[in-house]
Amino acid sequence: MNFDLxxxxxxxxxxxxxxxxxxxxxxxxxxTPGGPTELEAAHKPxxxxxxxxxxxxxxxxxxxxxxxxxxxxxxxxxGYDPVKYEIGRGVLSALGVDFELGPxxxxxxxxxxxxxxxxxxxxxxxxxIPTEVGARxxxxxxxxxxxxxxxxxxxxxKEYRFVLVMRGAGLVSEITDTDPQxxxxxxxxxxAVVPAxxxxxxxxxEFVRQGDLVLAEEHPANSFVLRGFAxxxxxPKFNDxxxxxxxxxxxxxxxxxxxxxxGMTVMPAAASMEEEITMLEQNWNSYDFFFVHIKKTDSYGxxxxxxxxxxxxxxxxxxLPRILALNPDVLIITGDHSTPAKLKSHSWHxxxxxxxxxxxxxxxxxxxxxxACVGGSxxxxxxxxxxxxxAIAHAGRLDKYGA
Amino acid sequence: MNFDLxxxxxxxxxxxxxxxxxxxxxxxxxxTPGGPTELEAAHKPxxxxxxxxxxxxxxxxxxxxxxxxxxxxxxxxxGYDPVKYEIGRGVLSALGVDFELGPxxxxxxxxxxxxxxxxxxxxxxxxxIPTEVGARxxxxxxxxxxxxxxxxxxxxxKEYRFVLVMRGAGLVSEITDTDPQxxxxxxxxxxAVVPAxxxxxxxxxEFVRQGDLVLAEEHPANSFVLRGFAxxxxxPKFNDxxxxxxxxxxxxxxxxxxxxxxGMTVMPAAASMEEEITMLEQNWNSYDFFFVHIKKTDSYGxxxxxxxxxxxxxxxxxxLPRILALNPDVLIITGDHSTPAKLKSHSWHxxxxxxxxxxxxxxxxxxxxxxACVGGSxxxxxxxxxxxxxAIAHAGRLDKYGA
Numbered sequence: 082m083n084f085d086l087x088x089x090x091x092x093x094x095x096x097x098x099x100x101x102x103x104x105x106x107x108x109x110x111x112x113t114p115g116g117p118t119e120l121e122a123a124h125k126p127x128x129x130x131x132x133x134x135x136x137x138x139x140x141x142x143x144x145x146x147x148x149x150x151x152x153x154x155x156x157x158x159x160g161y162d163p164v165k166y167e168i169g170r171g172v173l174s175a176l177g178v179d180f181e182l183g184p185x186x187x188x189x190x191x192x193x194x195x196x197x198x199x200x201x202x203x204x205x206x207x208x209x210i211p212t213e214v215g216a217r218x219x220x221x222x223x224x225x226x227x228x229x230x231x232x233x234x235x236x237x238x239k240e241y242r243f244v245l246v247m248r249g250a251g252l253v254s255e256i257t258d259t260d261p262q263x264x265x266x267x268x269x270x271x272x273a274v275v276p277a278x279x280x281x282x283x284x285x286x287e288f289v290r291q292g293d294l295v296l297a298e299e300h301p302a303n304s305f306v307l308r309g310f311a312x313x314x315x316x317p318k319f320n321d322x323x324x325x326x327x328x329x330x331x332x333x334x335x336x337x338x339x340x341x342x343x344g345m346t347v348m349p350a351a352a353s354m355e356e357e358i359t360m361l362e363q364n365w366n367s368y369d370f371f372f373v374h375i376k377k378t379d380s381y382g383x384x385x386x387x388x389x390x391x392x393x394x395x396x397x398x399x400x401l402p403r404i405l406a407l408n409p410d411v412l413i414i415t416g417d418h419s420t421p422a423k424l425k426s427h428s429w430h431x432x433x434x435x436x437x438x439x440x441x442x443x444x445x446x447x448x449x450x451x452x453a454c455v456g457g458s459x460x461x462x463x464x465x466x467x468x469x470x471x472a473i474a475h476a477g478r479l480d481k482y483g484a
Numbered sequence: 485m486n487f488d489l490x491x492x493x494x495x496x497x498x499x500x501x502x503x504x505x506x507x508x509x510x511x512x513x514x515x516t517p518g519g520p521t522e523l524e525a526a527h528k529p530x531x532x533x534x535x536x537x538x539x540x541x542x543x544x545x546x547x548x549x550x551x552x553x554x555x556x557x558x559x560x561x562x563g564y565d566p567v568k569y570e571i572g573r574g575v576l577s578a579l580g581v582d583f584e585l586g587p588x589x590x591x592x593x594x595x596x597x598x599x600x601x602x603x604x605x606x607x608x609x610x611x612x613i614p615t616e617v618g619a620r621x622x623x624x625x626x627x628x629x630x631x632x633x634x635x636x637x638x639x640x641x642k643e644y645r646f647v648l649v650m651r652g653a654g655l656v657s658e659i660t661d662t663d664p665q666x667x668x669x670x671x672x673x674x675x676a677v678v679p680a681x682x683x684x685x686x687x688x689x690e691f692v693r694q695g696d697l698v699l700a701e702e703h704p705a706n707s708f709v710l711r712g713f714a715x716x717x718x719x720p721k722f723n724d725x726x727x728x729x730x731x732x733x734x735x736x737x738x739x740x741x742x743x744x745x746x747g748m749t750v751m752p753a754a755a756s757m758e759e760e761i762t763m764l765e766q767n768w769n770s771y772d773f774f775f776v777h778i779k780k781t782d783s784y785g786x787x788x789x790x791x792x793x794x795x796x797x798x799x800x801x802x803x804l805p806r807i808l809a810l811n812p813d814v815l816i817i818t819g820d821h822s823t824p825a826k827l828k829s830h831s832w833h834x835x836x837x838x839x840x841x842x843x844x845x846x847x848x849x850x851x852x853x854x855x856a857c858v859g860g861s862x863x864x865x866x867x868x869x870x871x872x873x874x875a876i877a878h879a880g881r882l883d884k885y886g887a
Contacts, residue, residue: 470549483553
């Protein structure tokens, strides 16, 4: 979508409200030949009834066959081409811990890890150290490591995960990962990808040298790896691109982070799906676009827990009447990508999608599932980037193009 | 479509004949949940029988979610990307009244309107003055208004509508509308969009100043607004692009206009749908591509008259045997866009399409309707620009590409 094409079409008096309900990793696979997927197996009378009044299809956010990461997949849903709009993992992690990145900041995602006497990584997660230990080690690094002209921030995430932010004039983020992404290897040496990043790469190498000395006597977290060096991008803002006032509701840092990157207002982390829906209700009159993120479908998929994923979908179905009671002009139910329990990972399979609006042209399909969606009018392989134009059109927010 | 790709493929001895039958605003919506659309409700035994021997699908001419205007939508059907090939409303209107635009001409669409003592527009259509009154006011403006170095043409259309053409050396059409497109506002002041258009914009402002004085004592048409300033584009010609000799048959100026812009031969306005088909019959041996435009489906849709639109579709169905008796090699039945009676306006919903050819691979679908078309082999959301290549291929007019 050429964003410039839409702007002149925004209706001045538009007030249609849109809910984008994302069940992370929604798409699945049968675990027995001919059997149902997680979504097909779920008892979900509310979603199925809504399907009969909706248009259906299956989307993909990156070129077909490619499995997207979570950030990229959400950018796709938000209408940003994930191949064009690259976002660094470090930035997502920093925003996800509510760290306000400045224009001179370079962020990276860190993992504490265990290395042997030769420096070979033996555990990329340092035995999943408790979150408190991770926090103590972050403080230790912050206290002991000194880099000239650079302010360091080390923000603990869950367990072995942390975020490194380097703040200083002239920092450039085009630096390679030190994380080799597997055990049995030494950490890589950070390298500049462009000449302008050479000084920053040397600062990273110095940080690693000093940091490894600081951690040398710790156990099991006696080292760390870094990946996804990035600075915050300056992209067109979601609200400007789509002519809406958007609120993001999500329990996990990554999803609040990507929402912040595109400029949405982001709610504090909710403690449960129920609280997420309560947040939606309480803010209904103040916004006109709502991104609501459900994490647990993906978590169970990653764990290979078919029944667990089915159950989360059923729980969401039970919450659906509360959303429908708000009378949204458009309600989209979809995932960001597929996470089939069968594969225990994200996958490339297109993602079932339901778009309800009183002005849609229903497909006559009476259930919400992968195979049913193949016959839907949105298409069996539509571009996730198409969803936002569909949504604002169905919400009555666009004038016609031309005479 | 890259036009250059096709040209080497045109068969020298091609003689397949193609009919593109466009029912304007054909696509619809159910007015009751689960009910039929206009096309689905229509009793149309001839179209349904043809569907069983055809390929079906739903097209859109501009990015999905965007509602196209009539000119843009027809360009899409003719194989021209409407976003790339922009056409001004003024040009369409001028061509539609059979005005031959020259290279030094700038045209605009005019509406006579009613303004109050402060110049605020109270009726954008001046009470739908009779066409004769509009013609008299055009003559009055032509007679009284004098612009240095510019020849003025004021051509009345129906009722309150007219076309302004300014002819003179150095005119540049990039000028903003004076039409605010709603009542309760004053007319805008015409502004140059590019510096080169400044002199022309001043001529427009002078035309407005003098014209308002001329009309001051008229009632109810005591002012006018202008929009869609444009010059005629120089695009690849339809006959060259598709290797055909095309004839356009349409009752309304807009559609004859857009056909002229792409270089089709255009018949004079027919008085009825029956006469349009007679024109088709009488010219069958002289052309090999025929664009036949049916307006009333759109008119009833705009009026919110579901039954009226159904009835027009049924009338067209009764005319279909006369078209089939000509034995066209390809017959396409579609719309330019959707105009659901439910919405009383153009809409973004994809447009049902049927392509018959003795050499098509029928989909096994036995009715022509929106939901049936979702399952058709053309796809539930295909690009309108694909229709012309489909058509000339099915008409046996293309050699293969490569060895």
